[in-house]
Amino acid sequence: QSKEVITFAGVTFSEAGRGDRLKAWVEKFNKSQAAIEVQPIAIPFASFAKTVFTQMGGGAGPDLVRMDLIDYYAAVQSKRILPLDDLLKGGTYRFSAPDKYMHVEGVRYGVPFEISNYVMLYNPALLKGGKPPATFDELVEATKAATGNGVFGYAYRATMAEGNGFWQDLCNFVYGFGGRWSDASGNLTLNDPKVVDGVTAYKRIYDAGVTPKGADAATYRRMFWERKVAIEVDNGGVAGIFTQQAPDLPFAAAPSPFPTRAQGMVLAPLTINANTKHKAAAETFFKWTLQPENQAELQELLGASNVATVIERSPELVAKRPWLKVYDDQAANSVPQLVQGLEVKTPEIQQIVLEQVLKVLQGGMEPKKAMDDAQRLASSRVLRK
Amino acid sequence: MASISLQGVTKIFGGKKAANEISFDVADREFLVLLGPSGCGKSTLLRMLAGLEQVTSGEIHVGPRRVDTLPPSDRDMAFVFQSYALYPHMTVRRNITFPLIMREHRWWFHLPLVGGLAKRRIERSAAVQDLVARTAKTLALTEMLDQYPRTLSGGQRQRVALGRAMVRQPDVFLMDEPLSNLDAKLRTSMRAEIIKLHREVGGTFVYVTHDQIEAMTMGTRIALMRDGVVQQFGTPREIYADPANTFVARFIGTPPMNLIEARIEPQRGLVLGNTVLPLPAHLAALGGQARDVLLGVRPHTMQLGAGGLAGKVALVEHVGAESIVSVQLEHARTAHNEDGGSGSDVMIVVPGYSDLRTGQPVQVVLDLAEAVLFERGGQRLRAPALPLAA
Amino acid sequence: MASISLQGVTKIFGGKKAANEISFDVADREFLVLLGPSGCGKSTLLRMLAGLEQVTSGEIHVGPRRVDTLPPSDRDMAFVFQSYALYPHMTVRRNITFPLIMREHRWWFHLPLVGGLAKRRIERSAAVQDLVARTAKTLALTEMLDQYPRTLSGGQRQRVALGRAMVRQPDVFLMDEPLSNLDAKLRTSMRAEIIKLHREVGGTFVYVTHDQIEAMTMGTRIALMRDGVVQQFGTPREIYADPANTFVARFIGTPPMNLIEARIEPQRGLVLGNTVLPLPAHLAALGGQARDVLLGVRPHTMQLGAGGLAGKVALVEHVGAESIVSVQLEHARTAHNEDGGSGSDVMIVVPGYSDLRTGQPVQVVLDLAEAVLFERGGQRLRAPALPLAA
Amino acid sequence: MNQTLSWSHGLRIALVLALLGVAAFPIYWMLVTSLTSSPDLFAAKPHLLPDFAQWSVYGHAFSTTAVGTWLKNSAIVAFGTAALSIVLAIFPAYVLSRYRLPAVAILGVALFVTQMLPEAMLVVPLYAIFGELGLLNSLTGLILANTAFTVPVITLILKGAVDGVPIDIEEAACIDGCTRLGIVLTVVLPLVAPSLAAAAVIAFFHGWNEYVFAQTLISDQGLQTASVGLAGFVGELSTPMHTVMAIGLMYTLPAVVFYLFVQRYVVSGMTAGSVKG
Amino acid sequence: MQATSKAARPLAPRQPGRDWTPYWFAAPVAIYLLLFQGYPLAQELYLSFTSTSLLSPDQHTYVGLQNYVDLVTQDEFRHVLLITAVYTVVCVVLAIGLGLGAALLLDAPFRGRGLARALVTIPWAAPPVAVALIFIWIYNGQYGVFNHLLAVFGWKGGMESWLDSPALALPAVLLTTVWQIFPFASVVILAALQGVSSELREVAIIDGADRLSVFRAVVWPTIQPSVALLSLFLTIWSLRRFDLIWLMTQGGPIGSTNTLVIELYRRAFVYRDLGQGAAVGMVGLSIALVITVFYFRYNQRAERAKGQR
Ligand SMILES: Nc1ncnc2c1ncn2[C@@H]1O[C@H](COP(=O)(O)OP(=O)(O)OP(=O)(O)O)[C@@H](O)[C@H]1O
Numbered sequence A: 001q002s003k004e005v006i007t008f009a010g011v012t013f014s015e016a017g018r019g020d021r022l023k024a025w026v027e028k029f030n031k032s033q034a035a036i037e038v039q040p041i042a043i044p045f046a047s048f049a050k051t052v053f054t055q056m057g058g059g060a061g062p063d064l065v066r067m068d069l070i071d072y073y074a075a076v077q078s079k080r081i082l083p084l085d086d087l088l089k090g091g092t093y094r095f096s097a098p099d100k101y102m103h104v105e106g107v108r109y110g111v112p113f114e115i116s117n118y119v120m121l122y123n124p125a126l127l128k129g130g131k132p133p134a135t136f137d138e139l140v141e142a143t144k145a146a147t148g149n150g151v152f153g154y155a156y157r158a159t160m161a162e163g164n165g166f167w168q169d170l171c172n173f174v175y176g177f178g179g180r181w182s183d184a185s186g187n188l189t190l191n192d193p194k195v196v197d198g199v200t201a202y203k204r205i206y207d208a209g210v211t212p213k214g215a216d217a218a219t220y221r222r223m224f225w226e227r228k229v230a231i232e233v234d235n236g237g238v239a240g241i242f243t244q245q246a247p248d249l250p251f252a253a254a255p256s257p258f259p260t261r262a263q264g265m266v267l268a269p270l271t272i273n274a275n276t277k278h279k280a281a282a283e284t285f286f287k288w289t290l291q292p293e294n295q296a297e298l299q300e301l302l303g304a305s306n307v308a309t310v311i312e313r314s315p316e317l318v319a320k321r322p323w324l325k326v327y328d329d330q331a332a333n334s335v336p337q338l339v340q341g342l343e344v345k346t347p348e349i350q351q352i353v354l355e356q357v358l359k360v361l362q363g364g365m366e367p368k369k370a371m372d373d374a375q376r377l378a379s380s381r382v383l384r385k
Numbered sequence B, C: 001m002a003s004i005s006l007q008g009v010t011k012i013f014g015g016k017k018a019a020n021e022i023s024f025d026v027a028d029r030e031f032l033v034l035l036g037p038s039g040c041g042k043s044t045l046l047r048m049l050a051g052l053e054q055v056t057s058g059e060i061h062v063g064p065r066r067v068d069t070l071p072p073s074d075r076d077m078a079f080v081f082q083s084y085a086l087y088p089h090m091t092v093r094r095n096i097t098f099p100l101i102m103r104e105h106r107w108w109f110h111l112p113l114v115g116g117l118a119k120r121r122i123e124r125s126a127a128v129q130d131l132v133a134r135t136a137k138t139l140a141l142t143e144m145l146d147q148y149p150r151t152l153s154g155g156q157r158q159r160v161a162l163g164r165a166m167v168r169q170p171d172v173f174l175m176d177e178p179l180s181n182l183d184a185k186l187r188t189s190m191r192a193e194i195i196k197l198h199r200e201v202g203g204t205f206v207y208v209t210h211d212q213i214e215a216m217t218m219g220t221r222i223a224l225m226r227d228g229v230v231q232q233f234g235t236p237r238e239i240y241a242d243p244a245n246t247f248v249a250r251f252i253g254t255p256p257m258n259l260i261e262a263r264i265e266p267q268r269g270l271v272l273g274n275t276v277l278p279l280p281a282h283l284a285a286l287g288g289q290a291r292d293v294l295l296g297v298r299p300h301t302m303q304l305g306a307g308g309l310a311g312k313v314a315l316v317e318h319v320g321a322e323s324i325v326s327v328q329l330e331h332a333r334t335a336h337n338e339d340g341g342s343g344s345d346v347m348i349v350v351p352g353y354s355d356l357r358t359g360q361p362v363q364v365v366l367d368l369a370e371a372v373l374f375e376r377g378g379q380r381l382r383a384p385a386l387p388l389a390a
Numbered sequence D: 001m002n003q004t005l006s007w008s009h010g011l012r013i014a015l016v017l018a019l020l021g022v023a024a025f026p027i028y029w030m031l032v033t034s035l036t037s038s039p040d041l042f043a044a045k046p047h048l049l050p051d052f053a054q055w056s057v058y059g060h061a062f063s064t065t066a067v068g069t070w071l072k073n074s075a076i077v078a079f080g081t082a083a084l085s086i087v088l089a090i091f092p093a094y095v096l097s098r099y100r101l102p103a104v105a106i107l108g109v110a111l112f113v114t115q116m117l118p119e120a121m122l123v124v125p126l127y128a129i130f131g132e133l134g135l136l137n138s139l140t141g142l143i144l145a146n147t148a149f150t151v152p153v154i155t156l157i158l159k160g161a162v163d164g165v166p167i168d169i170e171e172a173a174c175i176d177g178c179t180r181l182g183i184v185l186t187v188v189l190p191l192v193a194p195s196l197a198a199a200a201v202i203a204f205f206h207g208w209n210e211y212v213f214a215q216t217l218i219s220d221q222g223l224q225t226a227s228v229g230l231a232g233f234v235g236e237l238s239t240p241m242h243t244v245m246a247i248g249l250m251y252t253l254p255a256v257v258f259y260l261f262v263q264r265y266v267v268s269g270m271t272a273g274s275v276k277g
Numbered sequence E: 001m002q003a004t005s006k007a008a009r010p011l012a013p014r015q016p017g018r019d020w021t022p023y024w025f026a027a028p029v030a031i032y033l034l035l036f037q038g039y040p041l042a043q044e045l046y047l048s049f050t051s052t053s054l055l056s057p058d059q060h061t062y063v064g065l066q067n068y069v070d071l072v073t074q075d076e077f078r079h080v081l082l083i084t085a086v087y088t089v090v091c092v093v094l095a096i097g098l099g100l101g102a103a104l105l106l107d108a109p110f111r112g113r114g115l116a117r118a119l120v121t122i123p124w125a126a127p128p129v130a131v132a133l134i135f136i137w138i139y140n141g142q143y144g145v146f147n148h149l150l151a152v153f154g155w156k157g158g159m160e161s162w163l164d165s166p167a168l169a170l171p172a173v174l175l176t177t178v179w180q181i182f183p184f185a186s187v188v189i190l191a192a193l194q195g196v197s198s199e200l201r202e203v204a205i206i207d208g209a210d211r212l213s214v215f216r217a218v219v220w221p222t223i224q225p226s227v228a229l230l231s232l233f234l235t236i237w238s239l240r241r242f243d244l245i246w247l248m249t250q251g252g253p254i255g256s257t258n259t260l261v262i263e264l265y266r267r268a269f270v271y272r273d274l275g276q277g278a279a280v281g282m283v284g285l286s287i288a289l290v291i292t293v294f295y296f297r298y299n300q301r302a303e304r305a306k307g308q309r
């Protein structure tokens, strides 16, 4: 007698190290169920939203979707995912702080599946004295000093081919210098001086010649564990991958050396597709994921990320991986990589901003002018003002 | 019974009449040759007979049946194409058997495996094998039954095409210039082959050619066409000896008949330039009335000698046992076809190797015993009441 | 001066000798015809002359120059292909002018605009325009100078191909079966055209054909080839009247020469089956020694009459002014070519329309005045010491 | 003359070798990259020769990814596309070649237009149609989608080939009693066989390579094709470069080998008038 | 019924008359294309007049020509058109040039020709996804072999990160595209070369033509129709090429490889605005149609000029 099969799509399933462990975690659910089977679907990051949205728009798609926050708002707006308040009513969950982003006009459509903060990761062996830089100027100096002999001081993304990653890295700089893409009332602030500072800093690194230009994230992360990159700012998922791919790598973490502690945050909600024909089954799985022991296991396998509910890490683990604490401490300062108030329009604004920043990096345009242009373009083209 | 009867058959291609009100009857077991210059409508007529082209108007009957409304496959005619049209991907045997297989064809023969087997079964059946073997023997193709057409010589391919027609044992054989691709030698032998086929197989043959030798040697009857119109319909001998007009006269015979401008003057006879000849007996009845005519004389009936029309040798061509001498007449004019003869040349066939030189003055003597007369417009001028000469 | 001299020219294609030690000399302004059955190496020889094929061994001289080591463009020969090989995208005028333009070609003619202008200038220059106009007039192409080849008839295309050769006024014209694509009528007139061209333009012509009529009427000299070997080299008359072997004898003349198995017996004469004929004068010198021979008699020199070889009529073909009668001899055997004649047939040409029926018994009378003798192996048997008859 | 000949021959050979180098180098480089150990990949100077000690990467790729399944699915799609395209294309090709009718002209134009439509444009409406027809998440559906893009160009190629079949032969078959369907199947089809090979190659490549539809119409893991599987590595997180290249090579080679087998027919197939106006 | 079906049976191939054969022969494909191409196309056309989200394609707001007006008024879109034009023209020209050169090289007989013909077509067989991956790596600024090869051949430019530079990305993508598609051109041209009459070639040589003249007088006119049709196909295909460009650059950097299809994709799937995407698609389709119409016009004129009926 066959089980009711429901599908669960997420980029994590296709990741080299974590994917298998996540599937094993899902398998645990399947074993626990007599009538339901969750089938994981791996869709690559680059085409995830497009693929899933085409399917959802076409009236089908996976039953459960782990999507990025940016897509979450679009899905909510189009009513493509189910409200969950009724489902969670009566449960007692200790949601972590970013859970607040799950509510749109007071209604919850998902719960965080993975929350990942950004901190500075470094190879102590490649830094003079093994000490991490504490300010941005120190960062520049340290990376310069580390560069040479096939080693690069720093690595981040600055190409349109990895537009989404580029955006994430840029967010860290801008947020770190105190900038935000919009103000509290949802007005664009792309040319705010603090944003310009962030962009300027991005360019300073770029011009310092300390990055492996053109290397994509997969490559430079690999270089990091091959000990050819000294410093990068990256999220907890990546740190998790490092521990799996290169268990012997003695890397360390420290808060990002920017003027403020604010950094970006990966927040990936788990949602239920409104087209699902297996609502009950999906809800069963949903509830299962929120059970504390499953949450704990999920947090463990995800690396340095957090999950929907607050789960304390075991002291042994923290002792073994001291950087976990750095990530956890960062949680309070994390900001979604979105234009707040204009969440649904973020892709277009992102495209405009990134192109302007590229003009700064490659074309030598003044950051101020570039961001003024960005502000203007975004207002006219996206907001149609 | 496979007599063929055409009644006012016309074919119009976008305003152009490729066949114009063609009517004639061919008896069973005749060998009809359609002859004429390129583009005169021979192929069109044949294709209408076969059903490959629909008639614009008119009727075609084969025996008692009206066939012009039937599809080709229901007319029971075999067609031999100028280009042979063999199936290049089939062996000679399969090529020959193909019409037989088609006769037994069922829709499921198209299915991949089953169909192949079914076809093979037909091919292997005793009756078919026997028929193919006999046909191949007649055509001396036995050795080549398992070869593919591309490995055959032109003559062999031609025979395969004939074989494909023969196995069907149809009432009517249609052939469109089947020999025109062959070299002279092969042509001669294939000609004999087809004549033999006609004798042995019987059936009514309709054979298209633009080669007069073929027409003369093969046909029991010839339809000579021009611009979609039948110019003359008759036995080869009638057409050679008794042409209906100048076109027919010049088309048949090599070198072609000489046409000399002349004038009948009562009492005097036939005036050619400054020479006067008496009217021969079979034309004497025309002598009563003065008129301009064209005198048709075959090159074989002219000689070089004393007391004829004066002229100069223009060209001598040696053709084996005889020589063809072109003579430019001094006082008489000739009226050759539209294709631009010089206007005063006649051709004379002399036996043996002629030693004449270009420019040498000669005299041409005419033997009018078989001469014919035409109106200047080209129509034959016949002596009334008198019985046919020649 | 454009005499051509071949010295031991051999061409081997992967082991096969397409031309085997060919040597002959052609004087300036001759019209040499290369004649022979398909595949005998005619085209190969012509292409070696043109430089399109390299000789395997041997030398070719044109006038005083050795040319076999020169590239085609340096040999100053014109080549007319069987298929005309006109440039389809050029007008007739451009086709004809092309060799002239190429003669003045500079590398910068390839530049887009300048080159086009330069070519047009050459084409418009008085000398060229005049030459083209004259050539076109000679060939009656004036009307068609601005048409494209695909709009021309076969004969017109042929003339364009000739024109392209003529404008170059080369020493040597090479032509590879230029008439074989044409129908009989056009062929006759084109034949005359080429003869005229040879007379007017001068130059040495080498002309390939497998058509004996063309060879006989056009050539001042014929090289008859077979399997890469020249069988006989001589004037058309020599080749017709005095064949070097049975192959030559049967290749030339239609219908071909009859070869009857015979035996010379001293005192008695020539024994054919149960008939004995006296040896004719020109062969009398051979009468001293008994031997098996083949008697070659042309169909024109045989007659049906009383007191000849007994036989039965096998087939009668009427060809206009004469009829060809095949007679199956009763007591004598014939030795026709390898292509399988029945072994006792002779062909006889009789004038007029023969009324003979198949199967009718007849007697064949031979006129041996022009008869020739061959060894059974095929080689010609000549009376020693005696001067050439015929 | 002999000398100039051999000189130009030498130049020709040199140019051919250069051409082959350019054509094959990227594929060679895939091989080299797949067989370079990870630290060496980031050496200052690339290693130009493969390190055959690294063969195990291929086994590793097989065991850690579903490359076997991907290749199997791609093969099914490719062969299916080729077969279906030919079955669908042969009859309209015949019609295009043999009939002069307004409807036929419209068909010809329509075929051209379809060549202009980007997959990315049609994928959304197609997704809905496939949803209606229940063809989502099936290789059959993918074959159907791909065929819609290959049929037009194949039809045009086959039309050229049919143009080259003498009409005499068809008329002979007609007189021999063959139906029109019989003519196409027993006479025309065998005669255009080389062009069928050319057409099959084009359709096969399309099916083997196609990415946009495979990405969207298939979500079931077990049905993913190699293009999607491989594109998944153009991602954020790290699959080792040599594994990616090993999979890339395994994905490329079957198509290359398939082509090598049929290439003889391809040139002659196109010769049959394939791409003539 | 029986009678009519008999009469309707295919008769003379040149004479269809009341013959239904062509219709039922073409029907399967016609239906197929209508369903899988025609209907989606019609829907896209409609979508281009609406504002529609990718996530809810069945809820559209009719906006008239707004999407087109937006396109026309954006400088950015003009830039897209420019990039598309450059990309297409260069692709076609280089592919044909290289394909022609390769075909001519491979046409003449030499030992190992069969193998060479096969090997040259490898790029055609290589899947675009794999091609994109390997070329990304080859073009890598730090470790890519491309820079090293250039250095070997005397390039002094240093280590360029090809795909990240607004100036170099388009040339790099073009190089990859041409590498991928030139074999197809060469196969087609090679096939066309089989039709060149060797007699014409020889007669031109005897007429005294040098190699280039022989090419221009004999070879080119023969293959020209094939090359023209090939260009048309390559143009159409270049206009809609997606996977290679998207995987290599996603249209960047700074829009320097942003062709129409990339723009279409971005609007429809990244910005999730199907209406705008459809409008871009329609613009692309119109351009392709115009080019095709011009091609046929030109072709007809050329044929008429040559006196073909
Ligand atoms: N399908 C057609 N459409 C238009 N005209 C045609 C067609 N078929 C033949 N014709 C024209 O009809 C006339 C007769 O053509 P047909 O083929 O019967 O000539 P033919 O006597 O067989 O000549 P040939 O000896 O050259 O084969 C020609 O003028 C030809 O151009």
Ligand SMILES: Nc1ncnc2c1ncn2[C@@H]1O[C@H](COP(=O)(O)OP(=O)(O)OP(=O)(O)O)[C@@H](O)[C@H]1O
Pocket: C013, C014, C017, C018, C036, C037, C038, C039, C040, C041, C042, C043, C044, C045, C210
């Ligand atoms: N390029 C070649 N390679 C191999 N053999 C060849 C080549 N060209 C010709 N031959 C062979 O050489 C012989 C002579 O050929 P050639 O073309 O000279 O004959 P031909 O006398 O012109 O015959 P035809 O009258 O049929 O044109 C033939 O047996 C032919 O097969």
Ligand SMILES: [Mg+2]
Pocket: B042, B043, B044, B176
């Ligand atoms: Mg005809």
Ligand SMILES: [Mg+2]
Pocket: C042, C043, C044
């Ligand atoms: Mg020849």
